[in-house]
Amino acid sequence: MLSLLGALLAVEVGARLLARSRGAPFDPEVTRHRIAAVRSGFLEVAPETDGRGARTTSDSGPSLSAHPNCGFEFTRVGTRLERELAYFASPAAQANYDVVVLGGSVASAFGISGGARLERLLASDPLFAGRTIRVWSHGVGAYKQPQSLNLLNYLLGLGCEPDAVILVDGFNELAVANQNATDGVSPAFPWAAEWLRLNGDPLREPACFDALVAVREARARVLELCDDALAGSALESAVLARRVWTRIDGARADANDAQARFSAAVASSDAARHVRGLPVEQDVLARLRACVRAWRFGSDALRAICREQSIAFVHVLQPTLLDEGSKPLTAGERERGRALRAWSEAIRLGYPLVREASRELVARGATFVDATDVFHEVAEDLYEDACHFNQRGVDLLVDRVVPALAAEVRRH
Numbered sequence: 001m002l003s004l005l006g007a008l009l010a011v012e013v014g015a016r017l018l019a020r021s022r023g024a025p026f027d028p029e030v031t032r033h034r035i036a037a038v039r040s041g042f043l044e045v046a047p048e049t050d051g052r053g054a055r056t057t058s059d060s061g062p063s064l065s066a067h068p069n070c071g072f073e074f075t076r077v078g079t080r081l082e083r084e085l086a087y088f089a090s091p092a093a094q095a096n097y098d099v100v101v102l103g104g105s106v107a108s109a110f111g112i113s114g115g116a117r118l119e120r121l122l123a124s125d126p127l128f129a130g131r132t133i134r135v136w137s138h139g140v141g142a143y144k145q146p147q148s149l150n151l152l153n154y155l156l157g158l159g160c161e162p163d164a165v166i167l168v169d170g171f172n173e174l175a176v177a178n179q180n181a182t183d184g185v186s187p188a189f190p191w192a193a194e195w196l197r198l199n200g201d202p203l204r205e206p207a208c209f210d211a212l213v214a215v216r217e218a219r220a221r222v223l224e225l226c227d228d229a230l231a232g233s234a235l236e237s238a239v240l241a242r243r244v245w246t247r248i249d250g251a252r253a254d255a256n257d258a259q260a261r262f263s264a265a266v267a268s269s270d271a272a273r274h275v276r277g278l279p280v281e282q283d284v285l286a287r288l289r290a291c292v293r294a295w296r297f298g299s300d301a302l303r304a305i306c307r308e309q310s311i312a313f314v315h316v317l318q319p320t321l322l323d324e325g326s327k328p329l330t331a332g333e334r335e336r337g338r339a340l341r342a343w344s345e346a347i348r349l350g351y352p353l354v355r356e357a358s359r360e361l362v363a364r365g366a367t368f369v370d371a372t373d374v375f376h377e378v379a380e381d382l383y384e385d386a387c388h389f390n391q392r393g394v395d396l397l398v399d400r401v402v403p404a405l406a407a408e409v410r411r412h
Contacts, residue, residue, distance in 0.1 A: 028235045030381065030390070031245060035235075037384050038252060039226035042219050066198045069150045071190030073140060081158070084136060088161050096132045097122070099405075100155070100162040102148040102302075103139045104176075106318045106387060107168035111137025113391055114398040121402045127409060136162065142191035144172035145298030152302060156309065164312040164405060167302060168397075170354055171320050171347070171387050173295040174288060175339075178346035184267035186277025187291055193259060196266040199275045208269050211262040218255035225251055249336065260340065288350040296357045303366055312408045316369045316401055317358060319393075321383045322347035327375040329383075339386040367408040374400050 067073040087093055099118065101111035111118075115135035122133045138151060148167060177187035185192035225248045234240040267276070281287040299315050306313035319326055321337040322344055329337070355370060362368050374396050375382055375389075382393040389397075 028241065031235050031241045032230065033390060034384055035226050035229050035245070035248060037388065037390075038248060039223060039230070042222050042226075042252075042255065064194055064198070069154045070140075070143070070147045072194050072198055085159050088159055093161065096134050097128055097164070098134050098136060098162045099164045099166060100136045100152070100160070101139055101166045101168065102143075102152060103168040103318070104143045104172040105139060105141035106171065106389075107139030107143075107166075108137055108141065109139070109388065109394055110166075110168050110397060110401075111135055111139055114394040117395055117398045118402065121398065122405070125406050127406055136160075139168065142172060142176055142194065144169065144176050144190075145294050146188075146301075147190060149298045149301050152305060156305070161309075162311055164314070164409070165302065165306055166314050166316060166401060166405065167299065168316045168318050170295065170317040170351070173291055174346035174350035174354070175322075175343035175387075177291045178284075178288065178350075179263075179340060179342040181280045181287055182342045183263045184276055184280060186280065187287060188294060189275075189277045192267065193263045196263070196275065205265075205269050208262070208265045211258070211265040215255070215258045215262045218251070218258040222248065222251045222255050253338070256340070284345065285349060288346060288353060291346075292350065292353045292357050295354065296361065299361055299366065299368075300364070310412075312367075312405065312412060314367045314369060314401065314405050314408055315361065316371050316397075316404075317354060318387070319372050319374050319389075319397070320347055320351075320387045322386050323351050323372050324348065326372050327382070328377075328379050330379070330381050332381055333383045337383060337386050343386060367404055367411075369401055369404045371397055371400050 064072045065075045088098075099122075101107050101115075103110075115137060118135050119133040122128050123131075138155065140147070140151075143151070148169060152165065172191075176191050180187045180189060180192040183192040183196075185196065189195055225244075229235060229244045229248065234244050281290065303313045303315070305311075321327065321329065321333060322339060327333075351372065355372070358368050358370060375393065378396070380392070382389045382396075384390060
C-alpha cells in the first residue's frame with residue numbers, strides 16, 4: 001500500500017514538474033476557471049427546442065432570441081436594458097462618466113471581467129476627477145459588423161447617453177463571416193447557425209431536426225462533464241485535472257463538430273433558402289476583402305455617430321491566438337487553440353488586411369488601438385481557446401486601451 005501511495009505521489013509530482021517546464025505551472029483555480037468558461041459558453045449558445053421545432057427558454061443560462069435590428073440578442077437583455085434606460089434618465093447619469101463596450105464575446109469579457117479595472121484606472125486619471133465611472137457591457141457572442149453599428153443606433157434611439165464607446169472587434173468580422181460562407185450564408189449576415197435557426201424554420205425537415213438533437217446531446221455531455229468536475233475534488237490533482245480537462249476538451253470538439261453538421265444541414269435545407277442572402281463569393285481572398293470593407297465602414301460610421309453626439313470613440317482590434325507570431329504559445333494554448341478551418345483561414349489571410357485598413361482609419365482621425373500584439377512578450381498561459389483569454393489577458397487588454405481612451409477624451 002505504501003509503495004502504491006509513493007508511486008501515485010511520484011506521478012503527481014512529475015505531472016506538476018512537467019506542467020511547470022512547459023510554462024504553465026499547475027493551478028487548480030486556473031483549471032476550474034477554464035472549465036467554468038467552457039460551461040458558460042455552451043449555456044449561452046445551445047440551440048433550444050421543445051421537441052416540436054419551437055424555441056423554449058426552459059434551459060438555465062442566457063438564450064438567444066430574434067432582434068429586428070441586430071439579428072439576435074440574449075433573451076433576458078430586455079430586463080437589463082429597462083434598468084439602464086431608467087438610469088440614463090436619472091440625474092446620476094449626468095454626473096457620472098458612462099462607457100459602453102460593443103463587439104462580440106471578447107468585448108463582453110472586456111466589459112464584464114475588465115469593467116472594474118477599467119473604472120479604477122480611469123478614475124485615477126485627473127481628467128475624470130470627481131466623476132464616478134460606469135462601464136456598460138453590450139458585447140454579444142458572435143456579433144460582428146454591422147450588428148455593433150446597429151446596436152449603438154438602437155441604444156441611442158432608446159435614450160442611452162454614454163460619454164464614451166469602446167468597440168472591441170475584428171475576429172468575428174473575419175472568422176464568423178468566413179464560416180457563414182462555408183455554411184452557404186452571406187458573410188454580411190449575422191452568425192449563420194443562429195440566424196438560420198431563428199429565421200429559416202429548418203426544424204420542420206427531419207435531417208435538420210436530427211442534427212439539432214445531436215447538438216443538444218453533445219452539448220449536454222459537455223455541461224455534464226463540466227458540472228461533475230466543478231462539483232468534485234479531482235481538479236486538486238494535476239494528474240486527474242489533466243484527465244478531466246482532456247475529456248471535456250474532447251466533448252467540446254464533438255459538440256463543435258455536431259454544431260457544424262447542424263449548420264450545414266440547415267444551410268442546405270429548403271426552409272433556409274430565402275434567408276441566406278446574396279450569393280457567396282467563392283474566392284476566399286476577395287471574400288475577406290469584402291469583410292474588411294464592412295469592418296472599416298462600421299468603424300467609420302460609429303465614429304461619425306459618436307462625433308455628432310459628442311461621444312468619445314475608441315476602436316480596438318482584438319488579439320487572437322490564430323494571429324501567428326502575436327504571442328509565444330504554451331503547449332496548453334496550442335492544444336486548446338484548435339479552430340475550425342474557416343476561422344484559421346480567415347485570420348491568417350484577413351488580419352494583415354485588417355491591419356492595413358486600420359491605417360486608413362487612423363489617417364482619417366480615428367483613435368485606433370491595434371491590440372494584436374498585447375500578449376507578444378507574455379509567455380504564460382492566457383488563451384482559453386482560439387480567441388478568448390483569461391482574466392490576466394483581460395487585464396492586459398484593459399491596460400492597453402485606457403491610455404487611448406484618455407487621449408481621445410483630451411483631444412476633444
